[in-house]
Amino acid sequence: MKIHVLPSGPIQTIGYLLTESKTGEAVLVDAPGDILAKIRPVLAKEGCVLKELWLTHGHWDHTQEAAKVKRETGALVRAHRADRGLIETPERMEEFMGARLGLEPVIVDAWVEQGERLSALGREFEVRHVPGHCPGNVLFFEPRAKAALVGDALFNRGVGRWDLPGGDFEVLAASIREQIYSLPDDTVVFPGHGPRTTVGEEKTDNPYVSLNSSFRAG
Numbered sequence: 001m002k003i004h005v006l007p008s009g010p011i012q013t014i015g016y017l018l019t020e021s022k023t024g025e026a027v028l029v030d031a032p033g034d035i036l037a038k039i040r041p042v043l044a045k046e047g048c049v050l051k052e053l054w055l056t057h058g059h060w061d062h063t064q065e066a067a068k069v070k071r072e073t074g075a076l077v078r079a080h081r082a083d084r085g086l087i088e089t090p091e092r093m094e095e096f097m098g099a100r101l102g103l104e105p106v107i108v109d110a111w112v113e114q115g116e117r118l119s120a121l122g123r124e125f126e127v128r129h130v131p132g133h134c135p136g137n138v139l140f141f142e143p144r145a146k147a148a149l150v151g152d153a154l155f156n157r158g159v160g161r162w163d164l165p166g167g168d169f170e171v172l173a174a175s176i177r178e179q180i181y182s183l184p185d186d187t188v189v190f191p192g193h194g195p196r197t198t199v200g201e202e203k204t205d206n207p208y209v210s211l212n213s214s215f216r217a218g
């Protein structure tokens with residue numbers, strides 16, 4: 001399996017395209033603006049067909065092109081039900097962004113649950129619910145590749161904002177400790193923005209939520 005890192009859209013949100021040439025299949029994790037133009041040449045080069053689109057959460061910068069990706073590729077869309085309102089009525093996001101983004105509602109085909117196993121690309125991915133940045137943030141963990149795609153819960157030396165509607169610092173800190181820091185230390189963390197990191201590094205060096213303490217700023 002290859003993990004293609006594709007920053008895209010107005011705030012360089014990262015869409016991760018997972019390809020497996022052995023099965024000729026691909027999964028896209030998040031759909032920022034203009035992602036379709038970025039994944040098409042990669043799919044062609046790898047000889048893969050996009051099968052599924054997994055949304056880490058319902059914020060506009062991760063869903064902006066989801067409806068278009070679904071329409072043009074037929075990919076099956078998965079997300080967590082707690083972000084259903086954001087995904088299906090995205091104009092709600094425009095209210096608190098203070099901008100008209102022309103967001104299209106996305107029809108989710110399958111709601112994922114804490115602890116669910118998803119079979120894709122000849123592998124098994126574990127779903128973990130990591131709320132706090134928003135109610136429906138999930139991560140997708142693949143133990144053979146030791147890779148966790150975490151959305152905006154945890155960043156390299158940072159954490160997701162907790163000041164947007166539905167955000168809560170204490171909930172976020174508990175999610176990070178219980179659902180991310182319990183993964184193997186050498187798990188590579190692929191966040192929705194910025195450089196990758198590892199579970200072990202963040203446990204000791206994250207300035208907001210370390211293994212034993214948290215520091216709420218602002």
Ligand SMILES: [Zn+2]
Pocket residue numbers: 057059133152
């Ligand atoms: Zn977000």
Ligand SMILES: [Zn+2]
Pocket residue numbers: 013059061062152192193
């Ligand atoms: Zn984001």
